[in-house]
Amino acid sequence: MLRKITTVGMYGLAVLWLFPLLWAVWTSFRPRELATSWSFSADFTLDNFAKVWDAAPFDQYYINTFLIVTGILVAQMITATLAAYAFAKLQFWGKDVLFVLFLVQLMVPADILIFPNYNVLRDLSLLDTKIGIMLPYFASAFGVFLLRQTFKTIPNELEEAARMEGCSWFQILWRVYVPLAKPTYIAFGLVSVSYHWNNFMWPLIITNSVENRPLTVGLAIFAQSFETGAQWAEVSAATVMVIFPLLLAFLLFQRQFINSFIHSGVK
Amino acid sequence: MGELRAKWKVNMYAWLLLLPSLIFLLLFTFYPVIQTFILSFHQADLGSPEPFFNGIDNYKQMLEDEVFWKVLTNNIWFAIGTVPTSVALALAMALFANKALRGKSFIRTAYFYPTVVPMIAVANIWLFIYTPEYGALSHVMEWFGKGDMNWLGDQKNVMWAMIFMVIWKEAGYFMIFYLAGLQNISQELYESASMEGASSWTVFRRITFPLLMPTTMFVSIIAFTNSFKLVDHLVIMTKGGPDNASNLLLYYIYETAFSFWDQGMASALTIVMVVLLLLVAAFQFFGMDKKIHYN
Numbered sequence: 244m245l246r247k248i249t250t251v252g253m254y255g256l257a258v259l260w261l262f263p264l265l266w267a268v269w270t271s272f273r274p275r276e277l278a279t280s281w282s283f284s285a286d287f288t289l290d291n292f293a294k295v296w297d298a299a300p301f302d303q304y305y306i307n308t309f310l311i312v313t314g315i316l317v318a319q320m321i322t323a324t325l326a327a328y329a330f331a332k333l334q335f336w337g338k339d340v341l342f343v344l345f346l347v348q349l350m351v352p353a354d355i356l357i358f359p360n361y362n363v364l365r366d367l368s369l370l371d372t373k374i375g376i377m378l379p380y381f382a383s384a385f386g387v388f389l390l391r392q393t394f395k396t397i398p399n400e401l402e403e404a405a406r407m408e409g410c411s412w413f414q415i416l417w418r419v420y421v422p423l424a425k426p427t428y429i430a431f432g433l434v435s436v437s438y439h440w441n442n443f444m445w446p447l448i449i450t451n452s453v454e455n456r457p458l459t460v461g462l463a464i465f466a467q468s469f470e471t472g473a474q475w476a477e478v479s480a481a482t483v484m485v486i487f488p489l490l491l492a493f494l495l496f497q498r499q500f501i502n503s504f505i506h507s508g509v510k
Numbered sequence: 511m512g513e514l515r516a517k518w519k520v521n522m523y524a525w526l527l528l529l530p531s532l533i534f535l536l537l538f539t540f541y542p543v544i545q546t547f548i549l550s551f552h553q554a555d556l557g558s559p560e561p562f563f564n565g566i567d568n569y570k571q572m573l574e575d576e577v578f579w580k581v582l583t584n585n586i587w588f589a590i591g592t593v594p595t596s597v598a599l600a601l602a603m604a605l606f607a608n609k610a611l612r613g614k615s616f617i618r619t620a621y622f623y624p625t626v627v628p629m630i631a632v633a634n635i636w637l638f639i640y641t642p643e644y645g646a647l648s649h650v651m652e653w654f655g656k657g658d659m660n661w662l663g664d665q666k667n668v669m670w671a672m673i674f675m676v677i678w679k680e681a682g683y684f685m686i687f688y689l690a691g692l693q694n695i696s697q698e699l700y701e702s703a704s705m706e707g708a709s710s711w712t713v714f715r716r717i718t719f720p721l722l723m724p725t726t727m728f729v730s731i732i733a734f735t736n737s738f739k740l741v742d743h744l745v746i747m748t749k750g751g752p753d754n755a756s757n758l759l760l761y762y763i764y765e766t767a768f769s770f771w772d773q774g775m776a777s778a779l780t781i782v783m784v785v786l787l788l789l790v791a792a793f794q795f796f797g798m799d800k801k802i803h804y805n
Contacts, residue, residue, distance in 0.1 A: 253606040257620035260678065262657050264623065266646055267635045322534065322788075325527040335524035348539050350791040351784050354739050355760060358767040358776045359542030382534035391672070399600075412523075441628035443742040448768060459630045463746060473636060482634045486627050493626045497619055504689040 264486075271479040282380050285298055291480035295465070298477075300453050301484065304461035310405070311446075311457055312439045316382040319435055320428065327384075327390030328416060348384035354445065361448055374416050376446045380439065386431050392428040430503040440489055458485050550777035554651040567725035570776040576608065578779070580754050581762045584669065588758060589737040592680070597729055599681040601722070603713075604688030622682035629679065633746035636675045637662070662748055672747075676740060683731045691725035692718075714715075714776055721746060731794055735787060781798055 272287045296303065303346050329335070330342065353360060360379050361370075369375035397420060405415045421428070443459040450456045456464075460483045493500060550568055554561035572578050603621045607614065625634065635740050639646045639659040648658050662672040695718065740762040744750055750757030750765070763783065767776035 249606070256603075256615050260624065261620050262646075263632075263635045263639060263678070264627075266639070272637070280770070304619060322530040326531040329524040329527040333520055333524040333527075335521045338524075344535065344540070345531070346554070346791075347788070348535055350735065350787050351539060351543070352735070352739065353538055353782055354545075355787070356539070356542050357760070357781065358763055358773070358780055359546040360538055361767070362545065363537065363542055368693045378534070379538040380529040382538075384535070387531060413702075432541060436728070441626075443628065443630045444746075444764070447745070448764075459628050459742075462628075462632050462634070466746060475644075477640070478634055482631045489628075490623065491627050493623065494619065494643050497615060501618055501622065501689070504686045504695055 250405065253299045264490075266478050267486075270476055271483045273476050274477040279308055290336045291476045292374065292484065295477055295481045299461060299481070301458070301461060301481075303453055304458045305488075307455060307458040308420075308440060310335055312372055312436050314373070314377045315439050316432060316435050318377070318431075319383045319386050322382050323386035323390055323431070324416070324421065326346060326387045330387065330419065331394035332402075345384045345387055348382070353379040353456065354442075355450055357444060360445075365451060371450050371452055371455055372387045375449050376455070376457070378443070383413070383431075383435070386435070389427055389431050390424060393424040397423050425502050426506050429499070433500055433503065437489060437493075515762055522743060524686050540791075543781075546777040546780050549774060550781050552774050552777075554773040554777075555580070555775070556771045564774070568774045572775065572778055572782070577754055577757070577762070581757045581759055584704060584755070584757055585738060585759045587669060588673060588676075591669070592676045592737050593730060593733040595673075595683055596677045596681045597726065597733055599677065600684030600729065601688050601726070603681060603685040604692060605718070606687060607685065608692050618685075621685055624679045625683040627679075629740065629742035630746060631680055633743040636671075636743070637747050640671055662756075666753055668752065672743070674742065676737075680733065680736065684733065687729050688726050689724065691722045729792065731790070734790060738783065738787065743780040 251345075271291055274288050274293075275284050275285055275291065277284065329339070330345075356379075364370055364375045364378070367375075369378070399485070401419050401423075402415055405419050410418065438441050441459060442457075443463065446455075447460050447463070450460060462481055465481050469478060517724040549561065551563060551565060553567065554559040607621065609620045624787075642648055642658050642660045642663070645661075647661065651658065659667060661667050699717050699721075700713065703717060708716070732782060738759060741758055741764065744758065744761045748756045750761050760777070760783065761777055765778045766772050766779060
């Protein structure tokens with residue numbers, strides 16, 4: 244009995260959780276006069292999307308977001324791989340101190356330092372640039388720790404065997420460690436991409452031109468330009484447009500996404 | 511002699527490998543914190559073109575500032591409201607999603623998807639849900655014959671509305687960590703428990719919950735840090751209002767720095783934030799960690 248109630252409750256929760264998305268999608272396809280009414284009719288239209296696409300430079304925003312997310316990801320993969328190898332496999336002077344310094348970044352992430360980091364970027368004359376949005380995130384302590392855990396589980400014998408065969412140190416990293424840590428790279432990549440695709444506050448502060456603004460900031464500006472509820476249908480359409488690529492990717496790779504998390508040592 | 515040289519070589523290697531990360535860490539974590547610490551002892555606002563040293567005036571002013579106390583109290587309530595609930599819900603979700611016989615991937619997707627949606631988009635959707643008269647919530651209240659409520663415009667309701675939305679956004683993310691944790695518990699433990707005829711509640715209380723303790727700790731820390739980090743929705747939904755009822759520390763820093771241009775005060779507030787987060791980290795690191803059973 245109790246088990247049945249829980250089951251029903253948990254399915255109910257799933258429906259409740261899905262409601263906001265379904266409602267937004269529904270509204271985005273409704274004619275604007277009907278957007279605020281709670282009626283079920285067969286009226287659907289693509290007008291809202293057409294209007295939104297014309298009203299704001301969303302194509303440019305997509306490109307910007309794509310460039311920013313890719314740039315951060317590539318830089319993070321490189322810096323994190325190198326640092327993780329050092330922490331996992333080498334004994335060196337100052338290791339413990341450095342480890343603690345990296346730990347601090349986990350607790351005091353760049354998101355909290357919006358004001359001081361703005362000053363740093365101003366001093367570097369990088370305000371309102373894409374590279375400026377990316378720079379604070381080029382080193383990821385989270386990525387370093389995640390990869391370090393994985394590298395630690397790779398036996399040293401593999402490295403020695405590769406060395407016997409005359410592999411250079413870089414080749415060992417590239418041919419032994421990176422392939423074996425693939426699930427971790429995927430999990431970290433997913434976290435990083437969704438995080439930076441969604442990041443808002445930092446780019447909002449840094450950018451003030453269309454050429455550099457990511458989707459999130461563009462969406463906020465678009466939504467804020469409406470004062471009344473009359474344009475709900477359009478704001479919903481814009482919202483759905485911004486959510487769509489990431490959501491689609493997630494739905495397509497749902498299983499791999501969740502499994503790579505579970506098996507990557509994110510615990 | 512050769513050994514010393516080998517050692518020196520490894521040291522050099524290691525430091526070179528760490529250098530790229532270290533540069534960005536120093537430039538965007540440590541240097542800004544130190545600069546901010548210094549600036550927090552200066553008057554630096556629109557009225558003072560050249561910042562000048564004013565000792566602990568900013569901190570004094572902060573302690574007398576009603577808004578600061580309100581924002582700090584709000585943030586603590588926000589943490590109390592979101593952290594335990596979303597963590598508990600995440601655990602329930604994981605236990606269910608791990609076992610659910612039908613629609614396993616549907617259940618996981620439904621719980622998890624809010625995580626991949628940008629907060630700014632979430633804010634747009636929930637703004638509509640919470641709007642009086644037209645919003646989804648108002649329609650639902652109507653069905654139950656209840657009067658309309660102004661969720662975001664009323665000081666009494668706005669924090670609840672925000673807390674509920676953030677739980678919706680975050681619980682599914684924490685569920686993933688619990689799913690990972692559940693995979694690590696050996697099946698043998700469950701088998702021997704069922705041999706002894708233990709009830710499912712006993713199994714949860716004696717096996718599952720204690721063995722998931724490290725996950726709970728980890729997730730709680732992320733949830734707590736997030737309760738100080740999540741402010742995007744305020745830009746769209748309330749701007750911290752009405753009368754600062756939904757304002758949070760980081761949004762207040764943002765306003766102080768970029769709307770009022772009071773850089774000295776923004777620095778002092780940032781320092782308070784950093785100290786707060788480091789204290790929690792230290793508490794976790796030295797206090798709680800020892801009591802947890804790792805397997």
